[in-house]
Amino acid sequence: MINEKYLKLGTNRSTIRELFEFGKKLSSEIGSENVFDYSLGNPSVAPPLCVNEGIEKLIREYDGTKLHAYTSAEGDIDVRKNIAHYIRDTFGAEAEAKNVYMTAGAAAALSAALGAIVTEGEEVITPVPYFPEYRVFAEEAGGRLVTVSAKDGGFGLDTEALGEAIGKACAAVIINSPNNPSGKVYTEAEIKALADLLKKKSKEAGHPIYIIADEPYRELVYDGVNVPYIPNYYDNTIVCYSFSKSLSIPGERIGYVFVSPKAENAKEVFRAVCGAGRSLGYVCAPSLLQRLVSDCLGKSADIDIYDSNRKMLLEALTSYGYETEKPEGAFYLFVRSLCPDAKEFSERAKKYGLLLVPGDDFGAPGYVRIAYCQDPKMIERSLGAFKKLSDEFRA
Amino acid sequence: MINEKYLKLGTNRSTIRELFEFGKKLSSEIGSENVFDYSLGNPSVAPPLCVNEGIEKLIREYDGTKLHAYTSAEGDIDVRKNIAHYIRDTFGAEAEAKNVYMTAGAAAALSAALGAIVTEGEEVITPVPYFPEYRVFAEEAGGRLVTVSAKDGGFGLDTEALGEAIGKACAAVIINSPNNPSGKVYTEAEIKALADLLKKKSKEAGHPIYIIADEPYRELVYDGVNVPYIPNYYDNTIVCYSFSKSLSIPGERIGYVFVSPKAENAKEVFRAVCGAGRSLGYVCAPSLLQRLVSDCLGKSADIDIYDSNRKMLLEALTSYGYETEKPEGAFYLFVRSLCPDAKEFSERAKKYGLLLVPGDDFGAPGYVRIAYCQDPKMIERSLGAFKKLSDEFRA
Numbered sequence: 001m002i003n004e005k006y007l008k009l010g011t012n013r014s015t016i017r018e019l020f021e022f023g024k025k026l027s028s029e030i031g032s033e034n035v036f037d038y039s040l041g042n043p044s045v046a047p048p049l050c051v052n053e054g055i056e057k058l059i060r061e062y063d064g065t066k067l068h069a070y071t072s073a074e075g076d077i078d079v080r081k082n083i084a085h086y087i088r089d090t091f092g093a094e095a096e097a098k099n100v101y102m103t104a105g106a107a108a109a110l111s112a113a114l115g116a117i118v119t120e121g122e123e124v125i126t127p128v129p130y131f132p133e134y135r136v137f138a139e140e141a142g143g144r145l146v147t148v149s150a151k152d153g154g155f156g157l158d159t160e161a162l163g164e165a166i167g168k169a170c171a172a173v174i175i176n177s178p179n180n181p182s183g184k185v186y187t188e189a190e191i192k193a194l195a196d197l198l199k200k201k202s203k204e205a206g207h208p209i210y211i212i213a214d215e216p217y218r219e220l221v222y223d224g225v226n227v228p229y230i231p232n233y234y235d236n237t238i239v240c241y242s243f244s245k246s247l248s249i250p251g252e253r254i255g256y257v258f259v260s261p262k263a264e265n266a267k268e269v270f271r272a273v274c275g276a277g278r279s280l281g282y283v284c285a286p287s288l289l290q291r292l293v294s295d296c297l298g299k300s301a302d303i304d305i306y307d308s309n310r311k312m313l314l315e316a317l318t319s320y321g322y323e324t325e326k327p328e329g330a331f332y333l334f335v336r337s338l339c340p341d342a343k344e345f346s347e348r349a350k351k352y353g354l355l356l357v358p359g360d361d362f363g364a365p366g367y368v369r370i371a372y373c374q375d376p377k378m379i380e381r382s383l384g385a386f387k388k389l390s391d392e393f394r395a
Numbered sequence: 396m397i398n399e400k401y402l403k404l405g406t407n408r409s410t411i412r413e414l415f416e417f418g419k420k421l422s423s424e425i426g427s428e429n430v431f432d433y434s435l436g437n438p439s440v441a442p443p444l445c446v447n448e449g450i451e452k453l454i455r456e457y458d459g460t461k462l463h464a465y466t467s468a469e470g471d472i473d474v475r476k477n478i479a480h481y482i483r484d485t486f487g488a489e490a491e492a493k494n495v496y497m498t499a500g501a502a503a504a505l506s507a508a509l510g511a512i513v514t515e516g517e518e519v520i521t522p523v524p525y526f527p528e529y530r531v532f533a534e535e536a537g538g539r540l541v542t543v544s545a546k547d548g549g550f551g552l553d554t555e556a557l558g559e560a561i562g563k564a565c566a567a568v569i570i571n572s573p574n575n576p577s578g579k580v581y582t583e584a585e586i587k588a589l590a591d592l593l594k595k596k597s598k599e600a601g602h603p604i605y606i607i608a609d610e611p612y613r614e615l616v617y618d619g620v621n622v623p624y625i626p627n628y629y630d631n632t633i634v635c636y637s638f639s640k641s642l643s644i645p646g647e648r649i650g651y652v653f654v655s656p657k658a659e660n661a662k663e664v665f666r667a668v669c670g671a672g673r674s675l676g677y678v679c680a681p682s683l684l685q686r687l688v689s690d691c692l693g694k695s696a697d698i699d700i701y702d703s704n705r706k707m708l709l710e711a712l713t714s715y716g717y718e719t720e721k722p723e724g725a726f727y728l729f730v731r732s733l734c735p736d737a738k739e740f741s742e743r744a745k746k747y748g749l750l751l752v753p754g755d756d757f758g759a760p761g762y763v764r765i766a767y768c769q770d771p772k773m774i775e776r777s778l779g780a781f782k783k784l785s786d787e788f789r790a
Contacts, residue, residue, distance in 0.1 A: 001514045001566060001602055002660060002667050003536075010511075010670025017468060042464050051463070052454045055683075059450055064441045068644035073412060104499055104648070104677070111676030116405075119396045133673075140674045141398075171396060207396055249463040251682025253499065265397060272397050275405025278528075279535045280675045281506030282499070286684065287646025288450075 014132055016040060019346075019355045030353070036382035038370045039355045041180065041331065043248040045305050045373065050296040051247055058291055067291070071284045073274060075102025075256070079294040083256060086297045091229035094261050101273050102285035104253035106216045106242035108277070110137050113238045113257050114172070115276025116269055117210050118143040122171040127157055129334065129362035131180050131214070141276075143171060147363045154325060155182040155334070157190040159197055166201045172210040172238075173198065177227060178217040181362050181369035182334045183327020185221060188228045195234035208236040208264040216242040216255070219300045221329040222307050235262040238269065243293045245331075245373075248301040254289040306331045309372040309379055316383045320390040331373040334359065337366050338393040348392070352385035409527055411435060414741075414750045425748070431777035433765045434750045436575065436726065438643040440700050440768065445691040446642055453686055462686070466679045468669060470497025470651070474689040478651060481692045486624035489656050496668050497680035499648040501611045501637035503672070505532050508633045508652050509567070510671025511664055512605050513538040517566040522552055524729065524757035526575050526609070536671075538566060542758045549720060550577040550729070552585040554592055561596045567605040567633075568593065572622060573612040576757050576764035577729045578722020580616060583623045590629040603631040603659040611637040611650070614695045616724040617702050630657040633664065638688045640726075640768075643696040649684040701726045704767040704774055711778045715785040726768040729754065732761050733788040743787070747780035 013021070019039035027035045058067055074080065080097035087095035103109040114137050118124060124138040125146045138145040148165045151158040166173070175194070177186040186194075194211070202209045213230040218241070221227060231237040242255035259270045284290075313333055314326060323336040335356075337345040342358035342365055349356050349368075359367030372379065408416070414434035422430045453462060469475065475492035482490035498504040509532050513519060519533040520541045533540040543560045546553040561568070570589070572581040581589075589606070597604045608625040613636070616622060626632040637650035654665045679685075708728055709721060718731040730751075732740040737753035737760055744751050744763075754762030767774065 001512070001517065002663050003511055003514050003671065006510055006670030006674060007663055007667040008670065009673050010666035010668065013468070014673075021467065040465065044460060046459045047463055052459060055454060056451060059447045064447060065439060065643060068442055068446070068646050069437045070435065070646045072416065073408070104681075107676040107678045115401055116398055117396070119398055122396065136674055137676060140676075248460065251463050251465045251679060253678065253681050268397050268402055271405035272402040273405065275401035275403065276398065278404050278409075279401060279531055281502040281532060281535075283502045283648065284646060286499075286648050286681050289681065 009136065015361050016357050019357060023355050026353070033381065035353045035355070036378060036385055037355045038372070038374065039357055041245070041371045041373055042250060043245060043301065043373045044375045045248050045301045047248040048296070048299045048301050050299045051249060051292065054292045054295045055288065058288060062291065068287055071287050071290060073278060073284055075100065075285055076287070076290050079290045082294045082297060087258060090298070091232060093229055093231045095258065096261060099259050099261050099266065099270060101257040101270065101277065102290050103255050103257055103277065104282060104285050105244055105255045106214060106240050107133065107137070108253070108282055109240035109242065109255050109257045110134070110212065110214060111140065111280055112273045112277040112282070113212055113240055114138055114141040114143065115280065116272035118171045121169070123169045124172050124174060125162065125165055125170055126174040127162065129155060129179065129182050129359065129364040130174070131176060132361040134174055155179065155184040157186055157194055159193045162194070163197055166209065168205045170201070170205065170209050172212050174212045174214055175230065176214040178221060178329025180217065180330050181332045181359065182325070183330050183332050185225050185227050185328040188226070191228045191230060191233050198234060202236065210263070211237045213237055213239045215239055216245050217330040219246040220303055220306060220331060222310065223328070225328045227329065231260040231262065235260060236264055238263070246300040247293065247296055252286065252289050254285055254293050305376060306373060309374065309376055312376070312379055313370065313372050317386060320387050321394065322390065331371060333370040333372055334364070334367050335370060337368055338390065340366065342366055342368050349389050352389050354382065354385050354389060404531065410756050411752050414752060418750050421748070428776070430748045430750070431773060431780055432750045433767070433769065434752055436640070436766045436768055437645060438640060438696065438768045439770045440643050440696045440698070442643040443691070443694045443696050445694045446644060446687065449687045449690045450683065453683060457686065463682055466682050466685060468673060468679055470495065470680055471682070471685050474685045477689045477692060482653060485693070486627060488624055488626045490653065491656060494654050494656050494661065494665060496652040496665065496672065497685050498650050498652055498672065499677060499680050500639055500650045501609060501635050502528065502532070503648070503677055504635035504637065504650050504652045505607065505609060506535065506675055507668045507672040507677070508607055508635055509533055509536040509538065510675065511667035513566045516564070518564045519567050519569060520557070520560055520565055521569040522557065524550065524574065524577050524754065524759040525569070526571060527756040529569055550574065550579040552581055552589055554588045557589070558592055561604065563600045565596070565600065565604050567607050569607045569609055570625065571609040573616060573724025575612065575725050576727045576754065577720070578725050578727050580620050580622055580723040583621070586623045586625060586628050593629060597631065605658070606632045608632055608634045610634060611640050612725040614641040615698055615701060615726060617705065618723070620723045622724065626655040626657065630655060631659055633658070641695040642688065642691055647681065647684050649680055649688050700771060701768060704769065704771055707771070707774055708765065708767055712781060715782050716789065717785065726766060728765040728767055729759070729762050730765060732763055733785065735761065737761055737763050744784055747784050749777065749780050749784060
């Protein structure tokens with residue numbers, strides 16, 4: 001019999017994917033130069049040279065059969081050693097190869113990590129705004145996503161509200177910083193307060209409450225902002241990382257789970273991550289890509305382009321009367337909708353070729369997300385459309 | 396709380412993976428020249444030229460940002476069109492792009508397909524011998540794997556036994572031909588008999604019973620054996636395909652689900668496959684690899700090497716007193732254990748550096764699987780070890 005839950009998930013695509021598909025259709029109708037697709041976090045900046053050069057080098061120099069062969073389910077041991085070394089060197093955190101599990105991107109990492117530490121009926125808590133697929137992955141793991149509103153007047157962590165929400169049934173808190181969709185980077189003070197809270201709450205609950213640090217945007221920060229490395233503040237941390245954004249290779253699906261060796265039952269958690277990955281059908285992360293990212297550690301695409309996109313949009317939109325916070329990281333602008341219903345606003349924006357994602361799915365109605373990881377020329381061309389849209393609402 | 400099921404799955408690796416890891420350890424201790432690792436179906440034959448040349452071409456000629464970008468969740472539309480075209484051309488089966496869902500290999504394809512059509516408590520039936528991970532994937536989908544013994548004195552389909560096992564609770568039958576581990580290819584007569592049985596059983600059950608055709612070994616056949624294309628015999632068929640073996644790229648994780656358009660509720664089944672893939676954390680299949688396999692359709696690695704391996708082993712092992720059927724496809728020899736307990740036999744084989752997988756996990760105790768997708772030189776070197784092992788049992 002057809003699984004109704006999956007039928008629904010496959011029929012009602014995520015709003016983001018729906019807009020992305022709509023954009024492709026619209027482009028074929030009115031020309032791609034008239035569509036300003038801000039829906040998907042699909043980097044427009046070319047991968048750094050190390051990506052294509054690295055692939056060519058691997059193909060030339062690596063044993064042709066071994067390069068494409070199965071690796072261990074956890075990943076190639078040399079790749080895992082390199083990543084552990086990078087974590088130690090860059091963040092000063094304890095890390096060994098045996099703590100690193102290679103995955104097909106951050107989604108696979110989140111699925112395996114949630115699978116490992118969530119049991120039937122437990123809660124996964126995340127502050128608002130949050131990436132909508134967290135709900136899908138938490139439910140697949142048998143859990144329930146509970147969202148907690150952000151601090152009034154911004155997108156900071158509201159430790160008090162989190163404290164009220166976190167009870168015995170809480171298995172994990174997902175923290176996404178730099179944040180999609182707000183661009184917010186949580187400060188060291190916020191992370192410290194969260195760590196203190198979770199230590200207390202874990203004791204009360206009688207079991208560790210894990211932080212799942214979803215960090216695909218770690219390298220995408222502006223104005224020299226510091227992104228605290230959560231394992232240095234809280235032992236029970238599982239980092240889910242992806243190279244999708246830093247290396248501009250989101251389609252290739254490559255990332256990892258790092259279970260901090262300081263976590264309670266770190267060994268068992270790691271094994272459960274492996275077991276979840278196996279059960280979900282992940283045999284190993286793509287082998288060529290494993291070797292590639294190992295050779296590209298520390299490299300990133302030219303994020304100056306995102307920074308100038310950010311400034312161009314911020315300046316123009318503010319001058320047209322839009323309200324938004326200045327994002328500190330990632331490549332999203334989270335803008336207040338010009339009418340109470342952001343879905344209606346998103347619909348009306350389509351008339352001008354503007355594809356903006358309503359904030360409702362991110363748990364923040366009244367906002368739209370603008371993914372500015374786009375060609376600067378498209379952004380420039382789109383400014384007139386943003387102006388017209390604003391004029392329509394102010395008329 | 397740690398998920399105990401996943402902890403167990405991650406701790407007790409599959410016997411195959413366990414032997415594979417043991418082999419790597421043993422190699423570092425006694426030298427890889429003294430280890431005859433027949434555990435894993437990791438092709439030793441180099442990928443055809445089109446693989447590495449195709450990757451280089453894509454890197455040179457394809458838009459650098461688009462090549463590595465997200466594709467639609469179902470896969471790149473041109474890739475899906477090419478695959479549908481290939482299915483129509485090669486097998487004469489109806490197929491369109493909208494019936495093809497790109498996946499990260501066969502394991503992901505099986506997980507998504509089973510997720511789509513199995514609901515809590517339903518049965519997934521498979522004839523013996525079978526690939527052990529079917530149980531893991533069926534259980535992840537909420538179902539229960541039921542195995543049905545093969546025809547006496549061989550590994551043919553026992554339609555009568557299947558008929559007794561298939562009831563109302565049966566959602567799907569998994570057919571793996573060429574078969575891992577037996578190397579058996581089911582004949583047209585066997586597939587026709589199965590199709591007739593399932594039509595009758597579907598009517599009795601009041602719902603379609605799907606065939607899931609797991610076909611990673613389709614191209615790996617010897618002596619001109621014909622592999623019937625199941626959608627041509629049975630409408631309610633879902634094909635799970637992988638390029639791992641045909642192109643010798645198992646680590647890259649690329650394959651597809653093809654839902655026959657003639658299947659009942661084909662559209663809904665397809666959508667449910669998409670939904671299951673989404674829920675399991677598959678965002679899209681690796682984008683570079685999608686384009687690559689699309690350019691390599693119909694190509695395959697040099698399987699003459701497998702054929703000569705097959706003949707060399709078959710001749711030698713038979714002369715040493717081992718009993719086995721001549722495999723018609725895949726790259727496995729399924730050999731009768733020389734003592735009643737194949738696990739004991741496998742343990743005793745390790746002394747000679749021989750890593751053989753006991754048949755117990757394949758539902759066929761009393762046999763061991765020998766994956767002969769190995770370097771011919773290793774096979775040659777291993778013959779003495781097989782002789783000694785046989786002598787030990789006959790002493």
